[in-house]
Amino acid sequence: MENKKQDTASALKDIISHAKEYGFVFPSSEIYDGLQAVYDYGQNGVELKNNLKMVWWKAMTMLNDNVVGIDASIFMHPLTWKASGHVDSFNDPMIDNKDSKKRYRADTLLEDRAAQYEAEGQAEVGKALLQKMAKALDAGDLEAVRQIIIDENITCPVSNTANWTEVRQFNLMFSTQVGAVSEDASLIYLRPETAQGIFVNFLNVQKTGRMKVPFGIAQIGKAFRNEIVARNFIFRMREFEQMEMQFFVRPGTEMEWYAAWKEVRMKFHQAIGLPASKLKYHDHEKLAHYANAAVDIEYEFPFGFKEMEGIHSRTDFDLKAHQDLSRKKQQYFDPEINENYIPYVIETSVGADRLFLAILCNAYTEEIVGDGDQQKQRIYLNLHPAIAPIKVAVLPLVKKDGLAEKAQEINRSLKFAFNTTYDEGGAIGKRYTRQDLIGTPYCVVIDYQTMEDDTVTVRDRNTMSQERISIADLKEKLGYAVSMERIFEKLLV
Ligand code: GAP
Numbered sequence: 001m002e003n004k005k006q007d008t009a010s011a012l013k014d015i016i017s018h019a020k021e022y023g024f025v026f027p028s029s030e031i032y033d034g035l036q037a038v039y040d041y042g043q044n045g046v047e048l049k050n051n052l053k054m055v056w057w058k059a060m061t062m063l064n065d066n067v068v069g070i071d072a073s074i075f076m077h078p079l080t081w082k083a084s085g086h087v088d089s090f091n092d093p094m095i096d097n098k099d100s101k102k103r104y105r106a107d108t109l110l111e112d113r114a115a116q117y118e119a120e121g122q123a124e125v126g127k128a129l130l131q132k133m134a135k136a137l138d139a140g141d142l143e144a145v146r147q148i149i150i151d152e153n154i155t156c157p158v159s160n161t162a163n164w165t166e167v168r169q170f171n172l173m174f175s176t177q178v179g180a181v182s183e184d185a186s187l188i189y190l191r192p193e194t195a196q197g198i199f200v201n202f203l204n205v206q207k208t209g210r211m212k213v214p215f216g217i218a219q220i221g222k223a224f225r226n227e228i229v230a231r232n233f234i235f236r237m238r239e240f241e242q243m244e245m246q247f248f249v250r251p252g253t254e255m256e257w258y259a260a261w262k263e264v265r266m267k268f269h270q271a272i273g274l275p276a277s278k279l280k281y282h283d284h285e286k287l288a289h290y291a292n293a294a295v296d297i298e299y300e301f302p303f304g305f306k307e308m309e310g311i312h313s314r315t316d317f318d319l320k321a322h323q324d325l326s327r328k329k330q331q332y333f334d335p336e337i338n339e340n341y342i343p344y345v346i347e348t349s350v351g352a353d354r355l356f357l358a359i360l361c362n363a364y365t366e367e368i369v370g371d372g373d374q375q376k377q378r379i380y381l382n383l384h385p386a387i388a389p390i391k392v393a394v395l396p397l398v399k400k401d402g403l404a405e406k407a408q409e410i411n412r413s414l415k416f417a418f419n420t421t422y423d424e425g426g427a428i429g430k431r432y433t434r435q436d437l438i439g440t441p442y443c444v445v446i447d448y449q450t451m452e453d454d455t456v457t458v459r460d461r462n463t464m465s466q467e468r469i470s471i472a473d474l475k476e477k478l479g480y481a482v483s484m485e486r487i488f489e490k491l492l493v
Contacts, residue, residue, distance in 0.1 A: 011302040015364050016233050018379070022437050024048065024360065025234060037230030037238040039353075044438050047389030047419065049241075049356050052272070053220050055387060055484050056243045056350070059268055059491060060218040067216035067245065068209055072197025074222055080196050081173065081189050083321040089289045090192060091169035093137065093145055094228045097156035098163045105228050106145050106167045107133060107286075109154050115304060134286035142167040172225040174238075190224035195347060197221070198246045199318045202330060202343075206248075213332055213343050214257065216247040220352065232303055234353045241352040248343035250334060251316065257346045258293055258313045264491075265309055265348050266297060269355075271490040273384035274362055280305060290317040297350075299358040308358055309350035316342040359383065363439060369464075380461055381439030384487065391418040391482040393435045397447040399424050407446040410456070410471060414444075417479050436461055442478055 019025040024045035027034035041049055061069045081087050093106040110133045117126035129152070136144035146167045155162050178188040191197065198217045205217055220243045230236050249257045262281065269279055282305070284294040292315050296307040319342045323330040331340045363381040370376055385391060392414060396407035404424055411422040421440070423431050428445065435443055443459040445466075450456050456474065457466045469477060480486070 011361075011364075012233065014366075015302070015361055018364060018437075019045070019233075019360060037227060037236065039234050039237060044389040045356075048359070048383070048387060048439075049352060051387040051389070052355055052359065053241075053243065053352055055272060055487055056268070056352075056355075057218065057220060058484060059488065060216070060245050063488060063491060064216065066211070066214060067218055067247075068205060068211070069218045069220075070198065070201055070205060071221065072194070072201060072219060074191050074224075075178070075188055076191060076196060076200065078186065078188055079325055080200060080322075081192075083325040084196050084199075084318060085289045085321070086173060086189075086192055087171075090173060091171050092228050093142060093167045094170045095146065095149065095167045096165040097159055097161065098165060099161045100156050100159035102156055102158050103228055104156075106142075106149060107137065108229065109149055110145075110152070113152050113154055130285045137286055142169070170226075170228055172227065174224045174226050191222075192225050193223050193349070194219050194221045194242045194244045195246060195349065196318070198244065199322055199345075202246075202248065202319060206332060213334060214247060214249045214253070216245050218243075218245040220244075232301070232306075234357050235301065235303075235306065237353060240354075242349055243352055243355075244347060244349040246314075247346040247348075248332070249346060250337075251341055251344045254313050254315070254344040254346060255293070258311065261346050261348050262295060262311050265311060265350075267491055269297060269299070269308070269358075271487045272359070272387060273382075274299060274358060278362065282307070288312065290314045299354075299361075301358065301361055308354050309348065312347045312349070314345040314347050316344050318345065319343065359387065378433075378436065380436035382462060383439035383441070385441040385482040386484045386487055388439045388441050388482070389419065390421050390435070390438065390440045391442065392420045392478055393431070393440050393443045394420055394422050395428065395431050395443055395445050396424050397428060397445055401448070402451060403446050403448070406450060410444065410446065410474070414475060414478070417475055418482050432459065432464075441482065444474065444478075 022044060023042035026040045026042055028038040028040050029035055057069065060067050094103055095106045096103050110129060114126035114129045117123065117129065132148060133145065136148065146164060149164060150162060153162065173192050174190040175187050176190070178186055198219055205211060221241065222239060223242045224239050227236050227238055230238060247257060247261065266279065270276055278300040280298050282296045282298050284296070287294055291312040293313040295311050297309040298305040299308045319330040323342065330342055332343050333340050363383045365382050366377060366379050368375055369378045394407050394411040396403040408422060411420055414420050423434065432443055441461045445457045445459065447457065454471045455468050456471060457468055459466045
């Protein structure tokens with residue numbers, strides 16, 4: 001078997017069309033030509049995404065005795081965003097090309113140039129460029145950022161000119177009005193991160209759960225950002241989902257916990273099937289307004305290594321800011337040292353959609369099977385069985401002679417334990433292919449021998465090999481093979 005090499009643009013294009021054709025991801029409101037940077041998950045996509053969310057949720061709350069979950073609202077009191085710094089600082093620097101009228105993020109133009117230097121073996125030059133940019137951005141010197149773009153001779157890919165506007169800051173929060181009568185209505189934001197819902201509930205959870213520092217609060221939910229440039233499919237969306245965990249620690253211990261969570265999170269991505277060679281850490285050059293240390297876990301997407309998860313040491317910035325603005329104490333009494341303090345926070349934050357995209361890119365496999373004239377291309381999704389949308393397809397070899405009824409009976413007995421599908425339409429080879437394309441790890445085939453000895457064949461998606469096993473053993477054998485337990489076992493070693 002041989003895997004086909006592809007250039008990166010066509011690799012992403014193939015993945016996008018596969019996602020659409022097999023019910024994973026559709027453009028939003030497609031009949032009206034879609035809405036930029038907004039997507040819908042289809043029948044297979046929602047199963048895969050739910051599985052990713054569930055495995056993250058359980059890895060956080062079930063495997064850690066000191067991590068609990070919440071589900072806060074998307075709307076929050078507008079002062080939340082004043083305290084968090086998002087009203088004043090949640091900006092991206094944008095720049096327009098006057099000839100093409102295309103808009104870009106100034107920092108992304110420079111990051112792409114730095115990546116180009118790195119690819120050409122001049123990593124140091126790239127690093128120096130990023131440092132120069134970070135210095136200019138930290139100083140709020142947007143003219144300097146523009147000058148770096150000019151000095152680097154960066155041109156617009158559409159017009160090929162360097163006819164740039166000045167660089168301006170653009171706030172990424174979406175706002176709307178709450179209240180029925182326009183005079184009484186007040187400005188409210190769609191949350192740009194789920195983290196603040198955790199911070200404002202810190203004391204509620206700590207007190208009602210009798211939590212002792214160190215402890216964590218996890219949450220999964222929608223976030224919204226008016227991204228200047230939305231590209232690369234579901235990588236950068238305007239409506240997306242985050243899986244965040246804030247871990248509250250004693251001040252002074254944050255770097256130990258930062259290092260510990262960095263490792264735990266890297267292990268998680270490998271346990272769900274992403275290869276170590278396609279994952280790396282990337283320390284931030286420019287720290288967010290709330291962080292004293294930050295690292296990304298990057299995955300090698302078809303368009304290069306890009307951020308999938310952020311791990312931040314957020315100090316006591318958020319709790320302190322909420323305490324100051326709300327005038328409600330956000331302190332914790334630590335009985336071990338007999339002291340009151342505002343805890344420091346380590347945050348892990350991964351986008352559910354970005355993780356989905358990484359998993360899909362990694363799973364998408366094209367290979368040539370067969371020899372000589374019999375050679376043909378096979379496409380399948382090499383998903384970890386525990387996160388595959390459907391775990392088992394039950395297929396009667398033929399519909400007649402009681403085989404279909406027997407297969408339906410087996411399907412009924414398995415469907416309480418995991419997601420199954422029953423398919424009796426068409427040649428068996430075609431039915432295998434249908435399942436390969438959506439990543440179903442196992443096909444159970446009911447044939448004439450089944451009617452004699454109550455055994456079935458189980459076909460493995462990746463190897464296409466078949467094993468004969470007794471119906472009585474099916475549930476247990478397949479149950480373990482498709483269980484999340486297999487992932488959790490890897491996390492605990
Ligand atoms: N609470 C911290 C925070 O929000 P972030 O680095 O801005 O930090 C965390 O976002 C994660 O959320 C990112 O690593 C990414 O996976 C995801 N994310 C951020 N913006 C996104 C977008 N526009 N579309 C999809 N995912 C996004």
